[in-house]
Amino acid sequence: MQNFINHLKKYISLTSDEEQLLLSMVKTIPVKKKAYLLAEGQVCKANYFVEQGCLRLFFINDKGIEQITHFALENWWIADYMSLSMQVKSQFYIQAVEDSTIIAIERHQQEELFSKLPQLERYFRIMMQRAYAAAQMRVKFFHDYSKEESYRHFIAMFPEFVQRIPQYMLASYLGFTPEYLSELRRKV
Amino acid sequence: MQNFINHLKKYISLTSDEEQLLLSMVKTIPVKKKAYLLAEGQVCKANYFVEQGCLRLFFINDKGIEQITHFALENWWIADYMSLSMQVKSQFYIQAVEDSTIIAIERHQQEELFSKLPQLERYFRIMMQRAYAAAQMRVKFFHDYSKEESYRHFIAMFPEFVQRIPQYMLASYLGFTPEYLSELRRKV
Numbered sequence: 001m002q003n004f005i006n007h008l009k010k011y012i013s014l015t016s017d018e019e020q021l022l023l024s025m026v027k028t029i030p031v032k033k034k035a036y037l038l039a040e041g042q043v044c045k046a047n048y049f050v051e052q053g054c055l056r057l058f059f060i061n062d063k064g065i066e067q068i069t070h071f072a073l074e075n076w077w078i079a080d081y082m083s084l085s086m087q088v089k090s091q092f093y094i095q096a097v098e099d100s101t102i103i104a105i106e107r108h109q110q111e112e113l114f115s116k117l118p119q120l121e122r123y124f125r126i127m128m129q130r131a132y133a134a135a136q137m138r139v140k141f142f143h144d145y146s147k148e149e150s151y152r153h154f155i156a157m158f159p160e161f162v163q164r165i166p167q168y169m170l171a172s173y174l175g176f177t178p179e180y181l182s183e184l185r186r187k188v
Numbered sequence: 189m190q191n192f193i194n195h196l197k198k199y200i201s202l203t204s205d206e207e208q209l210l211l212s213m214v215k216t217i218p219v220k221k222k223a224y225l226l227a228e229g230q231v232c233k234a235n236y237f238v239e240q241g242c243l244r245l246f247f248i249n250d251k252g253i254e255q256i257t258h259f260a261l262e263n264w265w266i267a268d269y270m271s272l273s274m275q276v277k278s279q280f281y282i283q284a285v286e287d288s289t290i291i292a293i294e295r296h297q298q299e300e301l302f303s304k305l306p307q308l309e310r311y312f313r314i315m316m317q318r319a320y321a322a323a324q325m326r327v328k329f330f331h332d333y334s335k336e337e338s339y340r341h342f343i344a345m346f347p348e349f350v351q352r353i354p355q356y357m358l359a360s361y362l363g364f365t366p367e368y369l370s371e372l373r374r375k376v
Contacts, residue, residue, distance in 0.1 A: 059328055135324070140280075
């Protein structure tokens with residue numbers, strides 16, 4: 001849980017009693033590579049923090065192809081926030097890309113946790129604002145970048161990540177075919 | 189300020205003293221149609237709440253064309269959150285689509301406001317989570333919808349909005365040419 005606690009402490013203070021309380025109310029879930037935390041048609045039950053490993057969020061499009069829309073590495077949160085907030089069925093899957101250790105804050109625990117540790121409101125306000133800020137930039141990139149620019153931008157922003165995930169997943173995230181990505185890699 | 193206060197009170201409680209304190213620390217800004225709250229190259233100085241009217245967030249692309257990425261109507265917040273959070277220069281413009289009344293929480297006031305009224309952390313955590321949830325769905329739509337489906341989806345979700353904004357702005361938001369949108373409107 002060390003990544004989790006260290007990450008929180010960058011933004012808020014926690015006494016050791018509060019730390020213990022928090023740890024007693026979250027779940028640590030070991031997730032094997034390719035195991036699912038959410039599948040289409042289910043309601044997203046928790047907000048997931050990657051203590052160690054990597055998760056991906058994807059949907060299956062009309063043509064039956066997996067389209068990845070988000071990744072989460074160590075110290076990132078991931079969920080289908082529409083499904084989690086509104087308790088509606090999800091259109092997404094969340095799956096482990098590697099063997100991972102996940103910390104889950106389950107929805108039914110969330111309000112109790114926030115009322116006992118109100119500083120978590122601040123922590124998640126900052127996390128959500130950051131995620132939304134990145135999402136705003138991403139909308140700009142969607143409109144503004146050619147395919148090749150998207151790829152160059154992504155490898156410049158996340159060089160280690162590009163080494164770590166399978167290339168076909170990177171292609172899916174960028175909206176490329178795997179063949180187009182191979183071509184680009186030879187060229188760039 | 190009535191929309192602003194009512195909106196807050198849907199999510200958090202405020203005593204009348206707290207309400208007064210809050211109102212003393214925010215700015216009410218009348219913004220004429222076509223006036224700017226932010227221009228490219230400036231640092232975004234505040235988080236803006238639309239008390240009355242409509243704002244748009246856009247950037248100018250390589251071809252010199254305005255590309256709208258977000259709108260905000262009554263009871264919505266809008267800012268360049270990357271610029272606001274990181275205090276970096278913005279790549280966007282925020283402009284009034286109509287004569288509007290805006291409530292601004294300025295960045296230099298924000299931390300004092302949060303420390304005096306910590307329930308605002310909860311309010312903004314909920315606002316940001318909601319905005320991010322919508323952004324996650326939007327990434328799905330970008331990949332999943334044809335141009336015609338994007339248009340149908342948008343008019344189904346926001347019928348009044350479609351009546352209210354100029355058609356060329358709707359075209360820009362959807363990534364269409366105005367000509368393509370006219371064609372679609374005749375057809376749908």
